[in-house]
Amino acid sequence: MVQKGKGSEHVKYKRFMRKKFCRFCAEKTPFIDYKDTRTLKSYITERGKQLPSRMTGTCARHQRELTEAVKRARNIALLSFMEK
Template identity: 65%
Template sequence: MAFDNKGPKNRKRKKVCQFCVDKCTYIDYKDAAKLRKFISERSKILPRRTTGTCAMHQRELTEAIKRARQIALLPYVTD
């Protein structure tokens, strides 16, 4: 008998933007705890495909992380 292949079994769910779910209009650069979730262990900004953020919030997130780095709330690099 033939196998019934209707589609991929290990389908991954699409990630949903956390900021859209929370209806966040502004990403605060002073909230370092929230921003750390979007930074790798080497202090690089994680891409959209990893975090699941939408394009608008990814741009705002990038600006917020850069501002937080400027005033030393987040590190530029980790040693």
């Protein structure tokens, strides 16, 4: 699929893409707080699953920290494991 899109279509697609960036790197947050559910909620789906970094643009290190924060928040019922 990647090879197919290499032509003019691919260029067109690329033009409309806004570059993703890691918000935690940009803001230089010292750590990701599991109590801050408002921030965490923007990194999970409506169903309560965590979004992949390829969709959010989060860097690898912060994605790992985010995962830990989400798991902690779920443990103490600040976030749900699964939204019905």
